[in-house]
Amino acid sequence: MILPGSTIGILGGGQLGRMLAVPARQLGYGVAVLAPSGDAPALGLADHAIRASFDDLDAARQLAQLSDVVTYEFENVPGAAARAVEEHAPLHPNAALLELTQDRNVEHAFLDRLGIPTAPGCAIHSAADLTAAVVRFGLPARIKSARGGYDGGGQLRITDAESLHAAHVKISLSSGAWRFEAEVPFECELSVVVARSASGELVPFAPFENEHLHGVLHLTRWPARASEGALGRALEVARAVAEAGGLVGVMCVELFVEGDDVRVNELAPRVHNSGHLTIEAAATSQFEQHIRAICGLPLGSPALRSGGAAMVNLLGASERRRVRLDGAAEALTLGARVHLYGKDRERPGRKMGHVTAVGSSGDEAVATALSATSSLRLVGA
Ligand code: AMP
Secondary structure (H helix, E strand, C coil), rough: CEEEEEEEECCCCCHHHHHHHHHHHHHCCCEEEEEECCCCCCCCHEEEECCCCCCCCCHHHHHHHCCEEEEECCCCCCHHHHHHCCCCCCCCCCCCHHHHHHHHHHHHHHHHCCCEEECEEEECCCHHHHHHHHHHHCEEEEEEEEEEECCCCEEEEECCHHHHHHHHHHHHHHCCEEEEECCCCCCEEEEEEECCCCCEEECCCCCEEEEEEECEEEEEEECCCCCCHHHHHHHHHHHHHHHCCCEEEEEEEEEECCCEEEEEEEEEECCCCCCCCHHHECCCCCHHHHHHHHHHHCCCCCCCCEEEEEEEEEEECEEECCCCCCCCCHHHHHHCEEEECCCCCEEEEEEEEEEEEECHHHHHHHHHHHHHHHEEEEEEE
16 A cells, blocks of 8 residues: 555646646645646645656656555657666556557457457558558548547548549658557447556546537537446446556446447546546546556445536637636536636647536536536636
């Protein structure tokens, strides 16, 4: 057990790191953060701040030497940095699970081995592979860069001859691998955030229901409105992935749902945007659960404490510095909770904060969260 008073290292300084630092500090842990940019929301909550690139292996070793246990809040941390950390301190989730989820093709091979359904598709490395994949799986489809994609980035939708041509050009010009994925019909998207500790204790949150806009999460609703069969299957899949990956900490499994069937879209070996509403809505937040799991403390109850909860992301609209949030008074008066991540620089589509509401039902919570969000506006100072 890593006793309170010890230090937790975090690779990455974004909002996830910041929201991890809050319960870590509440439990009495020191926090060390390694982040490449000065505009990193977690740095302000860190006892030790290391500003360095993730490719700087000495900086990764320095973080590990300052820490009793290390975690990460961003899945594109280079495998070499993760392994450098592991020379000096335990890293949770482990570097092998991190590396597995960094490559969509490796991730799909892992899910195939477990017999977990995904969208039909294959790895592609050339324009000729793309032509063959279209013949084999049909259109509409997506090509997704195997590595480095995030929030729908590095993806192209192929529906017709014109987009197929654009995909051929993209693949011909790139040196990396891609995944070709047939588009699957779905009624809704779910995510399961599951916690596991080194002792094997495994505690999933009930599934969240997610709506995306332009590939980025817009709204999360809890409880999800899928069939009992799909909800049960989603939990089974999350448990199987956590066991097989030797998870210690929290991870997220994203799924497509059609009737009682689920298919995994992707895995994230970290706390997840869809779990932000657990801060207000659950008996234990995903962030506290992660800290407990990596420190060997008993896991908390994942129960939803009200009839329903909802979260809406606040995305940047323009290029601005020194951002302020207007309308918080109205949002708070409605009973919503407002989170602003403290990013100095706003950019279109950048996650700047979020709004959470709880209510007697999911519908009520969604209505409050949307109405509170409509009163909020990012402005320049
Ligand atoms: P991703 O970055 O892979 O999570 O994709 C972002 C969003 O695009 C997903 O949340 C889905 O809404 C949509 N999407 C991705 N892959 C597929 C697929 N194979 N079939 C249908 N929709 C998809």
